[in-house]
Amino acid sequence: MLLLLGGTLAQAQPAPTREPRRRSFTLTGSPLEARIGMGIRTYIVFAVSIRGKAVEVDPKRIRVVDTGEKSLIIEPLSEPRPGERWTLRVPLEDGKAPGVAEFSLVAHPSEVDTEIDVERPEESPTACPTCAPCAALSAADAIASGFIDSDGVGTRKFPSFTDAASGLQSRDGVTYRAKTWVLVDVEIITPPGHPAWRPTGATLTSKAGETRVRAVKVEPSKDDSRLVRVLVTTDVPPSSVGLELTLHLNGPEEAPSLSIPHVTLPPAKEPKP
Template sequence: MPRLVAILSLLLGFAAPAQSLPAVRERIERRVVLSGDSSAQVPEVRIAAGAATLLRFDALLQRDAIEVEGRERFHLVEVGERILVLEPAMDLGPGERLMLRVRYADDAAPAQGVFALVSHASEVDARVNVFRKRDSVEVLRAELADVRAQLTAQEVELRALQARCQASGPAGLVMAGSLRAEGVRGGRIKWETTLKSDGSLDCVRGEALHSASWSVVSFFVRNKGPAPWKASTAKLRSLARGERVEVVAVRTQPQVIAPGETGRIIIEVAAIEERAGEKFSVELGDDAESGRRLSCTMTFDGRSP
């Protein structure tokens, strides 16, 4: 138990940041609600070598009934009354899934929880709160907190949009504080690798513009798939520092990229603090159920003064 307490202190305090990871991943905290339906999709838990993942349950567990597939591949498996801590010795391979089964100590339903342990290129679950009932007080409180946070974020975004709408032409940009004496500098984007794609989307040439308060990343995507596609979401993250850059807006030109065509993606972000040779990951997604996504690694290949 002392060992478990020490592990929890590190997890909850986040005293050991991402430099302990062999590949920097963003640490995520989220929740999972179990389903009593055996045909329902098994929830995934994203694990990574060098990162401890804490699963916190809302009921007591049968500590001697925990089943971890490939347990010998884990550097750490610690079970408490309501918690489970996992840390693999090595990252799982692409598409690999190890099954985890826990059983509860009481007679309530569902009697057990089943999870698929997977690896993700850019994220790892630092903490997963597991609930048995969707309408429990804890779940409702968590969802209410999420709604409040979303409303606050939308209010901030609305104010930013209103400020940008008022900015018309160079004079408006100056009035909005978006254009200063430092001016705007630009440069080409160099694509390093494609991290994750279904093969139907390719990143091609691009450029970036930077000011003291904002940056714009503009590049072209070739749609080689059979269906139209547009970028509705974007994530930009420094691979060296593990820091996510705040995305302000995402635009696709034209609005939808037809099969066989090439379109332009424009991502407005907060000012990027560039460092020589630093790599950034860019992940694009759409709103369709197919969930076609594209992730690339880029560097800024030089800038004009």
């Protein structure tokens, strides 16, 4: 009787709760990893119009609750097993490449994505035929091209990091802070013998909150196939988020992601009198 009672109590233990997360992705053409949970709705907001009636997903696994001009709500009827990934494809209306936002749906033991923002990468402006670089360059293009250096913006270095599980490494990085944007500039090294690694999206968070990612710029090295430079442009975070954050880079399908801790931002500059 005691053994039976003990087994019953063990079975009655509630499932661990999952922390709801809001994440931002930039379309790159590779699948975007989204964390789902059975019975938990995920609200996906796109920067462009979508073809809601043409969404591709297994209806036996995922219920499409609602579609709007630029939004989609899904609710899993079950969950992927460990290591299993389900596919969600959302056709886009703007006629640009990629024409489909593809998601790789996975289960996570402690987190679930309840809201996802999907942006297109910032477009580089058309080059001026007779003049110097235009002021319309994005922050990532300006930093990568050397048009903006530490003069006029606050900068702060943060240390290298090695992920013991995946072997991915980040070199010492730099954060830039202007009045209206923040940029994280870091190089990632893939372990020897592993295929080239490229992030498909990013989030910048602290324990107190998250800052919205505007764009992710990826620059593979011309000299070393294991090396890639990543430039993540975000909004300026509210003061409540703090100055020490974690940069999470989403890996492509069936590849690991990388979370880089201790990404320190420069403090806001004091306004001039």
